[in-house]
Amino acid sequence: MLGPINFITRHLINSLAGFTAFVVSVINISGFAMTLSLPLAIGAYYLSNRITFAVQKSSQRKKIGLSKSEYHLIEAQLKQAKAHAQTLTQQIVRVRSVRSFKQINDMSKLTKRIINIVQTNPQKFYAVEDFFYAHLPSAVQLSDKYTLLTKEQVTGNEIHLALEDTRKTLKELHVTMEEDLKNALASDIENLRIELDFAKMSNEKRKERLKVGGE
Numbered sequence: 433m434l435g436p437i438n439f440i441t442r443h444l445i446n447s448l449a450g451f452t453a454f455v456v457s458v459i460n461i462s463g464f465a466m467t468l469s470l471p472l473a474i475g476a477y478y479l480s481n482r483i484t485f486a487v488q489k490s491s492q493r494k495k496i497g498l499s500k501s502e503y504h505l506i507e508a509q510l511k512q513a514k515a516h517a518q519t520l521t522q523q524i525v526r527v528r529s530v531r532s533f534k535q536i537n538d539m540s541k542l543t544k545r546i547i548n549i550v551q552t553n554p555q556k557f558y559a560v561e562d563f564f565y566a567h568l569p570s571a572v573q574l575s576d577k578y579t580l581l582t583k584e585q586v587t588g589n590e591i592h593l594a595l596e597d598t599r600k601t602l603k604e605l606h607v608t609m610e611e612d613l614k615n616a617l618a619s620d621i622e623n624l625r626i627e628l629d630f631a632k633m634s635n636e637k638r639k640e641r642l643k644v645g646g647e
Contacts, residue, residue: 445484447477496554506557509564510550516572517543526579535602536575542609543568549616556616563612571605574598 453476493503520540527533550557557564578598581591 441484445480452476498554503554506550506554509557510547513543513547513564513568516568517547519572520575523575523579526583528582532578532582532599535599535606539571539575539602539606539609542606542613543571546609546613546616549613556619559615559618560612563609567605567608567612571602571609574602574605578602 451473453473493500498506517540520536520543524533524537524540527536546560546563550560578595581595581598
């Protein structure tokens with residue numbers, strides 16, 4: 433859940449630690465033992481990465497007001513959701529109709545948007561818990577079932593009914609996931625409304641002051 437700035441900062445620190453360890457070891461070690469300089473530099477880089485990463489995660493967790501267990505839970509759910517998103521993306525090319533392609537593609541896009549929102553603001557996870565625990569896993573399972581049935585190209589009334597039922601359920605899930613996206617954005621929309629109301633009030637007060645001053 434750490435951003436690109438944290439990634440760049442961490443690896444700059446790691447590179448500096450590794451380079452420093454290499455230079456110090458070259459200066460202080462002579463002869464055959466100098467062959468240890470590179471392993472020492474790599475070790476310093478690795479150790480620095482572990483420490484810096486832990487510090488960044490702890491700082492991020494405290495900044496957003498999550499406990500350690502909450503942070504790890506959300507981190508694990510995001511990892512699982514990314515795996516589900518990848519599966520959905522892979523299934524897009526397996527469907528055999530334009531309608532089904534569009535349906536699964538739209539669900540894949542919704543999934544990635546929700547994941548990105550929670551990745552940026554982990555506290556939003558609690559507004560869309562059902563997406564992670566139920567809606568996304570169900571979408572993956574159903575789309576997998578659907579692509580499997582269409583791939584077999586088996587005819588018959590029973591197969592046709594199963595495909596129609598799966599398509600209908602996927603459509604309902606798509607609507608549900610759209611609601612998940614709205615829930616993820618709800619607090620941002622509310623904050624925007626508050627800012628707009630404040631801006632309008634400030635503008636009205638400014639107009640009143642100008643009016644009074646003009647009189």
